[in-house]
Amino acid sequence: MGSVTLIGKSLAKEGMKFRFGGCLSKCQDCELKNSCCGLEKNRWYEVTGVRDKNHKCKVHHEDVSVVEVEQVPIETAASEKSVIEGSVITLEDKECRLVDCEYFNLCYPPGIEFGTKYNVEEIGKKIDCEKGKDLKIVKLK
Numbered sequence: 001m002g003s004v005t006l007i008g009k010s011l012a013k014e015g016m017k018f019r020f021g022g023c024l025s026k027c028q029d030c031e032l033k034n035s036c037c038g039l040e041k042n043r044w045y046e047v048t049g050v051r052d053k054n055h056k057c058k059v060h061h062e063d064v065s066v067v068e069v070e071q072v073p074i075e076t077a078a079s080e081k082s083v084i085e086g087s088v089i090t091l092e093d094k095e096c097r098l099v100d101c102e103y104f105n106l107c108y109p110p111g112i113e114f115g116t117k118y119n120v121e122e123i124g125k126k127i128d129c130e131k132g133k134d135l136k137i138v139k140l141k
Contacts, residue, residue, distance in 0.1 A: 003039060045069040053066040077107045
């Protein structure tokens with residue numbers, strides 16, 4: 001089930017992905033606040049439809065457009081032992097700071113909150129972890 005929200009007119013294109021960072025203080029008095037601020041903070045979304053309706057906005061330098069969005073699964077690395085497709089897991093910090101590792105962005109993707117529960121949507125390949133951890137690529141919602 002998707003959601004309806006408002007985003008900058010130039011960003012309102014089907015297939016465009018964005019991370020919702022939360023509501024700004026300038027938005028608190030806006031009559032459209034509920035439409036803009038109804039998404040989950042720090043989650044990734046993809047525009048699945050653009051409606052033919054625009055509004056003025058104090059934040060964007062242009063109008064905002066009404067769009068339909070779907071939450072995008074987050075691709076990350078998780079402990080191989082704890083992942084079963086369809087299960088719920090709590091992501092823990094990998095406690096690794098090897099920023100030049102080819103998998104670093106999977107272990108620390110933008111929008112992930114450690115200690116938070118996620119649904120395992122899909123399990124991918126095993127990661128060849130430089131620190132010897134048993135990790136697999138997973139898609140979470």
